Every structure is written in structure tokens, then in C-alpha cells.
């Protein structure tokens with residue numbers, strides 16, 4: 001199942017820069033692992049914003065939920081999920 005996931009990061013004011021940077025390193029490692037596994041299929045920065053647009057390929061809704069809940073930055077993000085299906089004019 002394919003999903004578009006939009007994430008906007010809201011850096012918390014109660015963490016030091018060092019503490020927040022440590023979470024960002026964990027997020028990067030987790031994102032790279034999911035990309036290697038073929039789960040995080042696309043990861044794009046939204047120009048001008050601390051936000052991304054991503055495509056996830058997962059087994060089912062529960063799998064997507066588990067993947068997103070495990071994001072180290074999850075407590076500091078607004079996340080929006082949109083289910084995708086085949087477009088009738090797509091040649092893929």
C-alpha cells in the first residue's frame with residue numbers, strides 16, 4: 001500500500017541545540033534504514049520550509065502507523081497521511 005506522508009518539523013524550545021541535534025541524527029539513521037528496506041520510497045524537502053513530502057510503501061495501515069510512531073522526531077512534527085492508488089492514466 002502506498003501513502004503520501006507530509007511532515008512539518010516544529011523544533012521544541014525546551015531542548016538544547018545539542019539535544020535536538022542528537023534526535024535529528026537518530027531520525028536520519030532511521031530514515032536511511034527505511035529507504036534501504038524500500039519502505040520510505042521518496043523523501044523530498046519542501047522548498048523554503050522545515051518540512052518534507054514522502055512516499056511510503058507499507059503492508060497495511062498498521063505497518064504505516066508503527067513506522068511513523070517510531071520516528072524519533074515524531075513528537076516534534078505535524079504529520080498528514082494520504083492514501084494513494086493507481087491513476088488510470090499512469091503507464092507504470
Ligand SMILES: O=C(O)CC1=CCC(=O)O1
Pocket residue numbers: 007009027028029031050051052073
Ligand atoms: O527534516 C525533516 O524533514 C524530517 C526528517 C525526515 C527524515 C529525516 O532524516 O528528517
